[in-house]
Amino acid sequence: MASSPNGASPVALAASWGFILPAGTGPQILIGVDGSPESVHAMTTAMRTLGSQGSVLVLAEVVNYEAAESGDGAEMVTATQRLEAAAKRMEVPAAVHTRVLVGAPGSALREFAERQGFDMLVVGRRGRGLSRHVLGSVSSELVTHSSVPVLVVEPQREE
Numbered sequence: 001m002a003s004s005p006n007g008a009s010p011v012a013l014a015a016s017w018g019f020i021l022p023a024g025t026g027p028q029i030l031i032g033v034d035g036s037p038e039s040v041h042a043m044t045t046a047m048r049t050l051g052s053q054g055s056v057l058v059l060a061e062v063v064n065y066e067a068a069e070s071g072d073g074a075e076m077v078t079a080t081q082r083l084e085a086a087a088k089r090m091e092v093p094a095a096v097h098t099r100v101l102v103g104a105p106g107s108a109l110r111e112f113a114e115r116q117g118f119d120m121l122v123v124g125r126r127g128r129g130l131s132r133h134v135l136g137s138v139s140s141e142l143v144t145h146s147s148v149p150v151l152v153v154e155p156q157r158e159e
Contacts, residue, residue: 026055038124042153046122051092068102106141
C-alpha cells in the first residue's frame, strides 16, 4: 500500500474526509479524471454507456501529497472545482458524485475503488503524463493490480 511522507495511506486520507459510497440499484462506477482530453473522453464515455438510472458514478481526481499538504490548498480547491463543473455538465439519470484523492494516481484510485466496493473503475488509456507507451502508467498499474474490473477507454479518434 502506498503511503504519504507522513505515513497515511491515500485511502485513509480520503476516508478522513467522510466519503461513504451512496447506495444505488445499478452499478457503482469510479471514474478517474485528470483534466486531460483522454480522461474527459473516458468520463463522457462512461457516463453515456454506464450512467443508467440507479447507477452511482463517482468522478475522482488525484492530487499529490505535497499539493494536499501545502498551506494554501489551492490544488485541492482547483481539483474540487474542476470535478464539480464536470459533474454539473453531465446529463445522465445516474447519481454523480465527486471526490479528490491524495497520493500516487494509480494506487490512490485502486485502493479507493477496492475499499469502497466499486463495481468498476474507468480511466483513459493515457492521461496528462508524457508517456508514448500503449498504456499510460496509471492505466497499466490499474489493469495489472486492481481487484476491481478496469475499463480503459481509447482516446477519441480525430476525423
